Amino acid sequence: MTEDHRSTCPIACTLDLVGDRWTLLVLRDIFLGKTRYDEFLASPEKISTNILADRLRRLEAMGMVEKQPYGAHRKRMEYRLTERGQSLGPILEAMVQWGRANVPGTERFQPQSSH
């Protein structure tokens, strides 16, 4: 636990790390097979470019995603989950279950083929 955390509660600490409106949605996209900036921007929630850039930077700093260049342009990055990022799967899964049971009209998003 670091000084950034509000208490020793594991729920509070998890929320301190990923408990905002966007971080878990970026992780969802990566779980679904998306790897690239323009793919994240194309998601229906319409994340803004500055929030996306910030959340990817934080996720990388937290060791949950890693990026590597792809293609001819060294500046184009692909993002993938680390093992630590993968370990957030059960939280996302619990939200999928709860949302489907409690919010009419929701449907689990389907994985897309990876690059």
Add this chain to the structure above:
Amino acid sequence: MTEDHRSTCPIACTLDLVGDRWTLLVLRDIFLGKTRYDEFLASPEKISTNILADRLRRLEAMGMVEKQPYGAHRKRMEYRLTERGQSLGPILEAMVQWGRANVPGTERFQPQSSH
């Protein structure tokens, strides 16, 4: 799904409802057996009174908690989980598991005896 939601994704919808830094901590407290305003304020995360009041009001509006007066003063309220509120348990549990495994120094908070 209502117009308040960003997409039909069950994760996005769940985050729209409870995905802020405080709502799930108030729910945690109620799961742990706390029912009263001053008990929520005494939690180590030090929620402010105005945020607490707002989150309790929203949780009641979402049908996740219900309040009833207690004691001699009609204005003193006790808050308890509804069935819908109870159904968020697996999300909190997934966060407990993740936090304990990934944030050193965290420990599951213990239930307290109810009134």
